Amino acid sequence: MDTAMTTHEASSSSSFKSKLWNYDVFLSFRGVDTRNGFTGHLHAALTDRGYKVYFDEDDLERGEEIKEELFWAIEEAKISIIVFSKSYADSSWCLDELVKIMECRYKLGRHVLPIFYHVDPSHVRKQNGDLAQAFQKLEEVIREEKDDELRRAKQERVKQWRKALTEAANLSGQHLQDNGHEAKLIREIVGKIIPEWLPSANKLKVPKHLVGIYSRIQGIINHLSSGGSNVLKVGICGMGGLGKTTVAKAIYNQIHHMFKFKSFLADVSNTTSKHGLVYLQQTLVSDILKEKSQISSVDGGVCLIKQKFHHRRVLVIIDNIDEVEQLNAIAGNHDWFGLESIIIITTRDKHLLHQVGVDKIYRLREMNDEEALELFSWHAFRNSWPNEGYLELSRKIVSYCGGLPLALEVLGSFLTKRSIVEWESQLEKLKRTPEGKIIQPLRIRFEGIDDTENAIFLDMSCFFIGCDDDYVAKILDGRNSHTIRISIVQDSPLHWSS
Structure with a gap:
């Protein structure tokens, strides 16, 4: 015993x-x-x-x-x-x-x-x-x-x-x-x-190599810090694979310690399609109040969010929305939250940000050549610069990727420790058939626009580069019935990647 x-x-x-x-x-x-x-x-x-x-x-x-x-x-x-x-x-x-x-x-x-x-x-x-x-x-x-x-x-x-x-x-x-x-x-x-x-306590996980990220977010953080006592809604838009989620996480990691009440809602589009809007509302309430709440309907969830948060200073980052209803269910209006609250929204759809009434929109740009080469090198060579003999091939790969972080990471990881012959073979293959891991996340570029809008995109890409919007609309259709379609194409991720 x-x-x-x-x-x-x-x-x-x-x-x-x-x-x-x-x-x-x-x-x-x-x-x-x-x-x-x-x-x-x-x-x-x-x-x-x-x-x-x-x-x-x-x-x-x-x-x-x-x-x-x-x-x-x-x-x-x-x-x-x-x-x-x-x-x-x-x-x-x-x-x-x-x-x-x-x-x-x-x-x-x-x-x-x-x-x-x-x-x-x-x-x-x-x-x-x-x-x-x-x-x-x-x-x-x-x-x-x-x-x-x-x-x-x-x-x-x-x-x-x-x-x-x-x-x-x-x-x-x-x-x-x-x-x-x-x-x-x-x-x-x-x-x-x-x-x-404890600068790293409660930080979100971000990629190891954040090349160019902090220079991108500094302007956003400066804007957020100058908001005074108002509730700020900021939108970040850009095509898929451009790093919007990483940027949002980096911003969260920089400012989250200033907030007692905070939530990072990841991939809202996917979460909503799998679990619904009520689940999204429950997640937000649970994140901020550290308690579970019974919500039986979207309207009930809206009432609860207003009641619980209208007097609280909160930080909420809503990542990857693709429908207005998603934002209306969790952060419909500024007055749902207390003074000095910050709401950050990421999306591929710039027009959606106009619909939900954000105070400022930041369009995320592609990486410049120098940043792109460095990010690619970290994944391909575990260093900030290409290995001897690989520089020109690296530049060609980077040029193919067009400053897209996702593409640089995928191809860099794929090519690591491979011979020059294998690199050359892969480059020829990419010219014929893009890497599947890159295409899949970017498929959204080709979805959501109809045949007429697709035709407008092709015309704009081939014949009207740099032309005035009104001129393009007049040439394409004398009655200007295509004006709104041109706007849709301009705001779409398809247009940004062209």
């Missing part, structure tokens, strides 16, 4: 340890002082932002020895926040945590943020003032110890505590005094300090 218990305990310990890997933040605090106040509110604010936080929920009387699981959690946390309160030093448990935290700072390069909660930082540094009584008691206990070995062990332990307190108090931290604004301090910690230390 003893063996079974030991095995169970070992299994439980291993299981518990596995749950403690990779915390964003470890909170060290004196529970009786701040658990139900400042630290509790800080914990809630951090988790609301999506950070994974270790917060000891154990209100039971602690023993002398700190639990080993806490040491694991401290080691695996990227940041430790220490809330120094007036009775922090009364707890040997807290002081042992502190020693471990400072050890991880030096050995593992972890970030440490001390917060002096109604405590003078100099008292922590010198162990006087509010901390003096706690250490006086410790010294008395040591003097009364009869066993020499135990006395020396206790003296060494107190020495480590004092050293850790001094070192922590010398770090740059936050001092909350008696008349301090707790909510303001928490906002600064969660909205500014932690994002600077």
Whole structure:
């Protein structure tokens, strides 16, 4: 029976340890002082932002020895926040945590943020003032110890505590005094300090090689930051394979930390065709509120979204819409969301963005020759420049791809580690039959326009390059009945790729 218990305990310990890997933040605090106040509110604010936080929920009387699981959690946390309160030093448990935290700072390069909660930082540094009584008691206990070995062990332990307190108090931290604004301090910690230390936390996965992406999104981000208190709706349009989703993710990764409430709705067109608009609405509500909501109809979902979000500042990115109904179900009007909210929409259809009333439209352009060659090289050679002997072939492949990231990635990956003979053969093949992995995502270019519009496209491509719209309409049809069709062709992805 003893063996079974030991095995169970070992299994439980291993299981518990596995749950403690990779915390964003470890909170060290004196529970009786701040658990139900400042630290509790800080914990809630951090988790609301999506950070994974270790917060000891154990209100039971602690023993002398700190639990080993806490040491694991401290080691695996990227940041430790220490809330120094007036009775922090009364707890040997807290002081042992502190020693471990400072050890991880030096050995593992972890970030440490001390917060002096109604405590003078100099008292922590010198162990006087509010901390003096706690250490006086410790010294008395040591003097009364009869066993020499135990006395020396206790003296060494107190020495480590004092050293850790001094070192922590010398770090740059936050001092909350008696008349301090707790909510303001928490906002600064969660909205500014932690994002600077954890820039990758909660980021969306993007391709490894983001060639030219940041130069493309900077103008959009500048526009978003100048929006004032208004709700901003921004559209990003472009043909399939041009990188709209990657651009949207890169924007999200740059600004998401400024929002408590946020959602990235990926491939809305595909999601809606598979699961319907109600599912889309449920996903949005779940992302932002972190709770499931029962929505029985699209109209009911619209009412719920308005009710829940009209007073909340949100970031919503709606990726790849192809029908007005999709946006009307989740972000129909500006007033559905609180002030300073940002709604970003990506689509292949520029005209659709006009229909849904966006404030600004960004048309995503193809990569220039330099960017295209670099992106292709990363996928073909695992380097930013072609290998010796492959430069001219690479330029020809890149020219074929026309600055389209999807094509560059597909062909680059296909040609990696292949001989020059194989490259030449593939290039000849591409001239006859384009690569299937490229054609499939771009098929939308040839869908959605009727025979008349297709004929207009061919005429414009062959005979009217650079001509005025009215002139083209007049030549094609004296009654101008083709004017709207010309507009459709101009706004279509087919036209952009020509």
